Amino acid sequence: MKKFILFFGVLFLTVSLSGQKYQGLALTPPMGWNSWNTFEVNISEDLIRDIADILVSSGMKDAGYSYLVIDDGWEAMARDEQGNLVADPKKFPNGMKAVSDYVHAKGLKFGIHNCAGRTTCSGYPGGMGHEFQDALMYASWGVDYLKYDWCDHGTGDARQLYSTMRDALYAAKRPVLFSLCEWGNNKPWEWASDVGHMWRTTGDVTDCYNCQGEYDLGMIFILKLQEGLERYAGPDHWNDPDMLEVGNPGLTLTESRAQFSLWCMLAAPLMAGNDLRKMSPEILKILTNRQAISINQDSLGKQAYLYMNHLSKLIYVKELSGGDWAICWHNTGDQAYIQRINWVHFGFLQGEYEIRDVWKDKIIGTTTKNMEIEIPSHDVLLYRLSRKK
Numbered sequence: 001m002k003k004f005i006l007f008f009g010v011l012f013l014t015v016s017l018s019g020q021k022y023q024g025l026a027l028t029p030p031m032g033w034n035s036w037n038t039f040e041v042n043i044s045e046d047l048i049r050d051i052a053d054i055l056v057s058s059g060m061k062d063a064g065y066s067y068l069v070i071d072d073g074w075e076a077m078a079r080d081e082q083g084n085l086v087a088d089p090k091k092f093p094n095g096m097k098a099v100s101d102y103v104h105a106k107g108l109k110f111g112i113h114n115c116a117g118r119t120t121c122s123g124y125p126g127g128m129g130h131e132f133q134d135a136l137m138y139a140s141w142g143v144d145y146l147k148y149d150w151c152d153h154g155t156g157d158a159r160q161l162y163s164t165m166r167d168a169l170y171a172a173k174r175p176v177l178f179s180l181c182e183w184g185n186n187k188p189w190e191w192a193s194d195v196g197h198m199w200r201t202t203g204d205v206t207d208c209y210n211c212q213g214e215y216d217l218g219m220i221f222i223l224k225l226q227e228g229l230e231r232y233a234g235p236d237h238w239n240d241p242d243m244l245e246v247g248n249p250g251l252t253l254t255e256s257r258a259q260f261s262l263w264c265m266l267a268a269p270l271m272a273g274n275d276l277r278k279m280s281p282e283i284l285k286i287l288t289n290r291q292a293i294s295i296n297q298d299s300l301g302k303q304a305y306l307y308m309n310h311l312s313k314l315i316y317v318k319e320l321s322g323g324d325w326a327i328c329w330h331n332t333g334d335q336a337y338i339q340r341i342n343w344v345h346f347g348f349l350q351g352e353y354e355i356r357d358v359w360k361d362k363i364i365g366t367t368t369k370n371m372e373i374e375i376p377s378h379d380v381l382l383y384r385l386s387r388k389k
């Protein structure tokens with residue numbers, strides 16, 4: 001009996017002392033806006049207030065974009081004498097709590113960026129060795145979301161460093177969505193589902209379709225790197241192929257629509273990264289397409305898999321709740337082609353389905369009839385199939 005009690009005592013202690021992430025903060029892929037893709041470190045309290053206002057007035061918040069995340073560049077270059085992080089007094093003269101209060105007053109959630117290494121990728125103080133102190137500071141500012149980068153980590157072990165920050169956030173007793181930004185270097189999909197709510201799978205996305213920079217990749221290369229990762233994603237633990245470039249200058253409207261469709265299919269976090277102050281109505285329409293978003297936010301939480309990869313013809317398939325399916329055809333080539341759709345080839349379908357064209361926003365028929373549709377270069381067809389009752 002004594003042994004029995006001892007066994008359960010030790011078990012209880014181990015479970016209660018072992019670290020954990022805040023569960024249930026990302027049952028569907030997180031949605032929001034992040035400052036990096038457009039503004040890099042050129043951020044300020046005024047900009048963030050403007051963005052918060054527009055997230056609400058444009059209808060983006062109502063469409064699901066709930067996190068406003070300030071990326072790198074918000075800090076002063078050094079910690080204070082007590083080792084606390086401080087906001088850059090020029091960019092954020094009223095401190096981060098004031099910004100957070102503004103964002104919360106708009107009904108949005110507040111996110112911030114730092115790094116598991118000694119300094120961030122832009123050279124500001126990183127979190128290494130200060131995790132518990134920083135987590136308390138974030139809690140006092142009302143932070144709801146932490147993006148944690150991977151620069152200047154030296155010989156640090158990714159799993160260990162990210163787990164330390166997870167434990168620090170938990171100890172600070174404020175639920176914070178933890179977004180690992182480790183670029184896929186250490187295959188976080190294999191170990192991070194109990195560390196964070198999402199993890200980057202690649203280096204940085206940039207606003208072009210098929211270019212490559214030193215560390216940046218166009219959307220088509222990022223897409224390629226997601227193949228085979230679908231089995232690691234699910235509610236509360238998502239693969240993150242990096243943020244949206246929708247509406248940024250290097251993508252055409254067609255490519256913006258394609259990125260949005262494909263990221264929705266991948267159950268990717270939808271973090272807009274465009275200048276909302278200059279957003280065209282067409283881009284707003286893309287970002288707030290309810291049908292596309294409902295595919296992304298589907299409660300089953302399945303990431304699409306590449307069903308067919310035939311030269312420039314990609315077909316992605318995503319299983320949805322209630323027996324529905326989403327299918328996305330993507331033309332990666334330079335020329336338009338005619339896509340023949342013979343529904344018999346989609347062996348997972350059972351019976352007859354109604355087909356909704358997401359971008360036309362209408363029902364275009366049922367799977368009893370084969371189809372021929374032109375897909376322009378870099379464009380997509382995005383269909384939702386619902387079983388006919």
Ligand code: GLA
Pocket residue numbers: 036071072113120121122149181203204
């Ligand atoms: C890394 C990340 C980016 C961004 C920058 C900030 O490159 O991958 O998303 O956060 O750092 O310096």
